[in-house]
Amino acid sequence: MLEHAAIRGRIPHAHPMLHVDRVLDMEPYDVIVTSKAITGSETCYARLGPSVAQHALSYPPSLLIESWGQGGALLWLERERAEGRTDTDAPLLAALRGITFHRGVHPGDTLRHTVRIDQYTAAGVIMSGESRCEGELVAEIGYALAVLRPSDKLF
Template sequence: MHDYAAIRDLIPHAHPMLLVDRVVEMEPFHRIVTVKTVSGSEPCYAGMAKGLDTRAFAYPSSLLMESWGQGGAILWMERIKAENRERSGALILAATRKVRLHRAVLPGDTLRHVVQVDQYVGDNLFLSGKSYVGDELVSEVGSAIAVMRPAERVSWEG
């Protein structure tokens, strides 16, 4: 499938926000299974004090959702590439609904994200899916929308 180098070339995400290590299954343009191993060396753990209990090292749910959503970005960029088009803007995971978090993800866990494209509508992508550690369900996303917006229309300032 795709290894880290191929993913890095395909989607616009870069270190430290490229949160997919490998693609293990893909039904082009419709369904993808990706993996991401959470390490204690992740930037989100920098500066944490010694002596904290295990719960303090729960992987942030925002990063869990971003990692899951990047599977959709891979499917989307594969479709754009197959249509001989260029990406025309920034990819944004704009909203998620019916999200259920079942358990904490900790350093050493390998996430397996299953992402399904429910619909492509212009520069918008509708998704759903689940994430696992081993066979244990970690999270569910009932629906999500990702959008592509021209870079000049995206403000990174607060």
């Protein structure tokens, strides 16, 4: 549905922090399915030596959640644009609860994230969802709160 080049212009994340490769499916304003291919050239593996054990190549859970959350940002900002709000606010994950990690992922794996926006509020959105790899459940996110903040005040 959306390739990487189109995604780059839709959320304020940039290399090396853009962790969505493709939008596979979207039910506007409700559900999005995205993918992220894990490669051995990810920034998180840069300092590992040549004879590293497989467990050391487990993709960091924080980056898995970031990748999942960026899918939610794409879905949310699609609604913002449709309603004529195109300012420079950046979406931020503010709170997470009910996260369960079922197994690690490694270079060569492709994540498939499903994000549901359960509720739109005046202050942000409440989301939930899951991540899978080859159909197997990798992580579940029970509750995520995201808010918009002015981009120029983030750093």
